[in-house]
Amino acid sequence: MGTFLTNPRMNRALAERVRASLRTGRSRGARVDKRLTAALRLVSLVGIVGALIALSVLRKHADDQLEHARAALLDTATKKRAQLSSDDLQTLDRLTTVLLHAPGPYEGDKLANEARGAGALSALLERPMIYVRGPEEAFRSDETLRRAALLSYADAFVRCLVDPPRTRTEKAYLERIRQASETDAPAARVHRLYDLVAGLPLLQTPWRDKVKAATELRELTSLDSELHMAKLDETIAAARARLVLFVMDESSAPTGLSELDGERAHDVRVTLFDLEQHAPLLRLRRHVDPAAFSDRGRASRATALDACALSLDVRDATTKGDTTTEAAR
Numbered sequence: 244m245g246t247f248l249t250n251p252r253m254n255r256a257l258a259e260r261v262r263a264s265l266r267t268g269r270s271r272g273a274r275v276d277k278r279l280t281a282a283l284r285l286v287s288l289v290g291i292v293g294a295l296i297a298l299s300v301l302r303k304h305a306d307d308q309l310e311h312a313r314a315a316l317l318d319t320a321t322k323k324r325a326q327l328s329s330d331d332l333q334t335l336d337r338l339t340t341v342l343l344h345a346p347g348p349y350e351g352d353k354l355a356n357e358a359r360g361a362g363a364l365s366a367l368l369e370r371p372m373i374y375v376r377g378p379e380e381a382f383r384s385d386e387t388l389r390r391a392a393l394l395s396y397a398d399a400f401v402r403c404l405v406d407p408p409r410t411r412t413e414k415a416y417l418e419r420i421r422q423a424s425e426t427d428a429p430a431a432r433v434h435r436l437y438d439l440v441a442g443l444p445l446l447q448t449p450w451r452d453k454v455k456a457a458t459e460l461r462e463l464t465s466l467d468s469e470l471h472m473a474k475l476d477e478t479i480a481a482a483r484a485r486l487v488l489f490v491m492d493e494s495s496a497p498t499g500l501s502e503l504d505g506e507r508a509h510d511v512r513v514t515l516f517d518l519e520q521h522a523p524l525l526r527l528r529r530h531v532d533p534a535a536f537s538d539r540g541r542a543s544r545a546t547a548l549d550a551c552a553l554s555l556d557v558r559d560a561t562t563k564g565d566t567t568t569e570a571a572r
Contacts, residue, residue, distance in 0.1 A: 335443050343385075353525070354565075364404075373481050402423040411552070487516045492509060529556045
């Protein structure tokens with residue numbers, strides 16, 4: 244084996260010892276290399292096994308989180324669902340059918356016996372009911388009705404209907420409207436349609452199936468957010484209601500002037516519908532016109548003033564027990 248450490252002039256014995264030393268060093272180096280390679284392989288194997296174990300632990304933890312979140316959602320939905328009867332779960336479908344039938348030719352004013360006479364309307368208003376108000380176009384499809392429900396609250400019409408002003412004067416109307424604005428308390432037993440629309444689907448089978456089918460925590464997090472944003476206690480209360488109070492604003496003539504808040508002279512249909520009897524207890528059509536109020540009142544509260552006056556028209560009609568039917572359009 245050649246090496247630059249020896250040359251022809253070097254003592255032969257010395258050269259042989261140098262070459263022998265080199266052979267021994269290479270042999271030892273080879274053994275060290277083999278040992279080092281084996282050690283590295285062992286460390287790599289241990290690292291791979293450790294990584295697999297860590298991944299398995301993390302995967303189990305993620306699966307446990309997923310199942311815990313799923314179980315919590317299903318448990319909440321199940322408990323809320325248990326508070327409703329099968330009839331309660333049909334409330335939204337029945338109500339939607341009634342509301343989507345509302346547009347079209349007016350069928351005439353009507354008062355059922357339960358709505359006639361002094362105190363009759365107040366007695367009906369003691370029963371739970373669902374309320375929605377919107378333009379005629381809002382009652383033509385599920386989508387437009389949902390948008391109207393989102394924008395519809397217990398407004399001046401409902402508040403003045405439930406707790407009427409003392410007299411038929413602009414001052415009394417404004418006083419009642421301001422009291423309602425200051426307290427911001429919902430009218431007794433009157434529930435928003437939107438609470439029913441937004442919450443009821445979360446208590447039914449298709450939504451539960453979505454929870455069961457979710458394979459990622461982010462999906463369940465989104466469903467959990469949806470569940471907690473819905474006011475399920477209000478949903479349950481609305482689903483138990485069997486009366487529907489809805490107000491439909493008809494389109495006015497194109498030449499009609501609008502106030503600052505959009506109010507204008509137009510016809511309004513007011514209906515109180517009994518879902519159990521599948522019949523209207525009250526159906527009235529009245530004309531509202533903010534021109535009857537002062538410039539100052541119209542500038543700030545035209546819609547609310549018209550709504551409050553309309554509520555008293557409804558109360559007067561039920562108290563007298565008669566109706567004035569306008570020609571159908």
